[in-house]
Amino acid sequence: MVPGFSARRAALVSGVLLTLLACTEDGGEATDPHDEALCKVPAAFPKVAAASATIGVAGGGHPTLTITLDAGPPRDTLFFKLISGAGAFVGGLRAGTFAISGPDAGFSSCGLCVNVVADIVAGQGPTKFYQATAGEVTLTSVTAPYAGSVANLVLGEVDLQGTAIPGCSTKVPSVTFSSN
DSSP, rough: TTTOOOOOHHHHHHHHHHEEEEEEEOSOOOOOOOOOHHHHSSSSSOOEEEEEEEEEEEEGGGGEEEEEOOSSSEEEEEEEEETTTSGTTTTOOOOOEEOOGGGGGSEEEEEEEEEEEEEBTTTTSSEEEEEEEEEEEEEEEESSSSSEEEEEEEEEOOTOOOEEEEEEEEEEEEEEEEEE
């Protein structure tokens, strides 16, 4: 028995330590499990071999593409907004393969803006938004019909102003898409 510790306190401390060790992969820092009920998305979406993208136009005339990742209900979508003059498209919209990094990893600075819009309920809208912070996007066409793919996207939760909210994230390993 440790001096100053009651048997009850020693048992409590031992239980906490065992719990913390059980939550680590290698005895290092504890990792938080993904809470799907809180995050409203899976830790990773399944691969999608061929998806149909719906074309739209955002404010400022920027083209958008929406791809359903989970039809739900509630529904989860992969959403692209292509902004000429910013991020990957600082010199204008163009086909190519682009890493999500630098300005494109920021909600308010992206030119190649990639989001997961999550937990969309008909008549109410979405409850969660995720911004891509890493991964790769290939666009083979940046005019209708649009076509391309994504690989290894990592997305973190953001609020409506684009401020990161710690705790929830998701991954999109692979999606190939085209529009009509």
